[in-house]
Amino acid sequence: MQFLNPIYLIGLSAAAIPIVLHLLSRRNVEDIPFAPLRFLIPTQEKQNRRLNLRRLLLLLLRVAIIAFVVMAMARPTLTGGLASLVSAGEGVSAVILVDASASMHSQVAGGTVFDLARSEAVKIAGELGSGDEVAVALFTDGFQPLFEEFVRDPNLVLAELEETTPSYRSTDYFNALEGALDFLGRSSRDHREIYLVSDFQMVEADSLRLSRFRARLEKSPPTNIFLRRVQSDPFVNRSVADVERPATLLRSGQTARVAATVRQDGADTLPLPLFLQVAGNAVGETELELAGGGSRRHVFPITLPQAGDLGGSIRLRPDRYPPDDERFFVLSVGEQVPALVLRGVVGTEGERDPLLFLLAALDPGGRGDGNFDLVVENASAFDVNRLPSTHVVVAVDLRNLGAARLSSITDFLEGGGTMLLFAGDPRVRAYLNERLLPAWTNLRLGEFRGEADVHERLVVADRDHPVFAGFEDEEIQTLEEARLRNFFRLPDDIGRPLIRFADRGAAVVEVETGKGRLILCGFHTAAAAGTLPYSPMFLPLVQRLTGYLATAGWGRFGRHYEVGAQLVVEAPDAASAEAQVQVRRPDGTVAVATIDASTTPARLEWDGADRPGVYSFEVDGETWSQCAVNVSTSESIRQFERAEDFGDRFTSGTARFRALEGDSTVDSLRDARQGKGIHQLFLMLAGILLVVESLVSRRVGGDSPEPA
């Protein structure tokens, strides 16, 4: 016999109450002087023996009643053969959770790990008794029940599971278990079980969610959670871990560099053939020698053939876990990105125009045919209606924006817009630190250094940042040779510092602003900033920073998503509100989506990206935008937990996690599964004893006055 709520057994101590009362009542009777005692003695002696026996019986009955009630509350269950002796009563409500995340695509002999999980689920369903009810749900980062209500026929489970396939989405155990608990909430039964069939891939520990989940478990009715692990045999996994696209804006005919990072988790050095295709054409191929357990980056130069979105991929030869053997990307070529340049403090007499170097960077030819479609305005008087169609704002020495413009820019940044902000004039400090920056971030301008003899050297802080991708060592060195004076030192512990000062503090820091980004430079772009504006690397740096902000994956209209995410693309100018957009999936099938014209600019949100690949958005047969969708890199983690360890991490409240071990699910389930609940039997026994107790107590009279 086992107890589902063993903590309640503490209540057994209450069984001592009748004993204590019994002992107290023995002591506490009143003394009455009684003269004719001699007539009482012979009667009493006989009577007392009978009475003492009855009292002992009464005491035992009362102790037993309390013990039975307490044990009933602790939910006793019978396992094994004994369980069959107990009439079934009400059965079990069970939810079987089947992991359908991308990692379940791992292959085993004759199928995938997902197939194993399905068959385990069917076996579990087959083990449930005739009075039990069951529901099955697939889970990834979402919870997808296959039934709307509990069913009683295991064959339905089999039929329903036969049609399922694993998805390419990531794993979220919290979501799955919470979904199962919610589903069990529909059942009024006391015996609740969850079966979690998964590969138990290691997930990042999110302590906040874990504590929330534990709190949820504590509020839930007692539930048994059985964990069944399914797994393929060990194999060496090779994966394309990352694809880096150029951070600059791409123009047709230019050469761009696409870098792939490949990884293998085996012990031996392996030759890995790597293939690059863009727009359906194989444009690169190489073979890398990759040491055991290592990763390697390889750069493919591509000559960009045409304007528009170019979908492509870098792939390896498929192994036993195919979803991470190919990663997809989209290169946006040839568009000029709308950029709004805001001029803040107007240069004083004798100073050069701070925009001089900036405009040289953003429009090198001065003809307006660069990567950016530039609009230059005074910060205090610009037209806020330009913001919705602007991808990036470049601002120098902002001061006195005014409340309305500040609010518009704040909305712009929160909604996914980006800004490159230069602040090198001491006059802007108070306004930026007190008004502007607090609205967007907790980053602030630090001390201002403006002495004529201070020339601070710079160090690139984060060479892995896409802004510096493709910079050669000499170029970095050239940048680091530049000196600054008239600058604000920025904190280097907030956001992501890109460039630091040689002694301390940061010069360029990237921070998130809601969905958008801000890169703050603690210097300005005029000659007064020192030798930096004259450095050969200054213009490329500004270009890179601006291009990165304008085209990176976040923002309002990204190009790169994970499976399952909502794709958001900007509608072409010509598209009308009624225009139907066809979405061509990687497998060639076509779906239809409708443009939402209520936003400015008009946009399209589409939820159907359920597999990795390049999705094309077409209007009237013309492709005008593409999105690359990849499997979450977390699904490539080839580390798996033991079911017991998983259970130990999650256990809380009245939920009991139990691992089903061994080769046979059925046997281990029979071993571990809660038996038939017998709390009703205990309550019934307590009731019978109560009746007997009342009969005996009428005879004994108990400790109370004589019954009427």
Place this chain on the structure above:
Amino acid sequence: MATRQSTRLLEPEVVSRLGGLDFIARTLVEGFLVGLHRSPYHGFSVEFAEYRQYLPGESTQNIDWRVYAKTDRHYVRLFHEETNLHARILLDISASMETSLEKDRLSKLSYGRTLAAALSYLFIKQNDGAGLVTFDERPRQIVPPRSSRRQLNHLFKVLHEAKAGAKTDVGRVLDELADRMWRRGLVVIISDLIDDPESVLRGIKHFRHRKHEVIVFHVLDPREVDFNLSKEARFIDPEQELDPVKAQPWHLRETYTAEVAKWRDRLNRECGQHQIDYVPLTTDTPFERALLAYLNKRAAMQ
């Protein structure tokens, strides 16, 4: 109206709220006598003198010199002592008499004391001599019978001061007293008679043997008779001779009451066989019944 009020005064619970014994006794007896419609007992106290020959050594104070003058013999005139009857009240003041099983109920001793006071008043009123012996395991106070009014006050005082004593040994004490009472008269025993029934009966019969008339007022608490108690309790012997008994009365009631009934029946029967009046009383019995029992006895003695 007066009759009803007076009769009501004979109820023990009313008596228990009255003041001193003299007041209670007078009220009881007067009320009792008024309550009788036709008294068959008039003339008991018709005075007459008795002469007894003077015995040497006696006080010469009481010699009737007129008779001596006429007869030349010394006679003593016994005018202070009524010669009708010498009644002796034997009041048991042992510890067992002190118990009362209910609040506001007279203890057996109080009941007995009041009864003794009322009887004394009645005796004196009828010019009978009234005496008193209080006893527990031995006689405690002995007041020889007299019929003067002063005697009454003396009796009341003794009764008033009578405190519950120690153990009972009714049989032996009665035996002893019977031996000491050479003059025949009325012996009124007020006791719960809780002792060995054999020895009690032997003591009572001893009085009869000495030609006394005997009335036994067997006073018990009503709960000692019916055992109608509703709480479990530890019953202890007030005289501390027997071990305490813990019991729930409702379980023992039937057998206990049967035992008590058997005991009282036996007392009744054996007393009857020896012309002893056995009057079973409980402390809630109106005193009227006891007084009537006495008057009946007195009438029978005429």
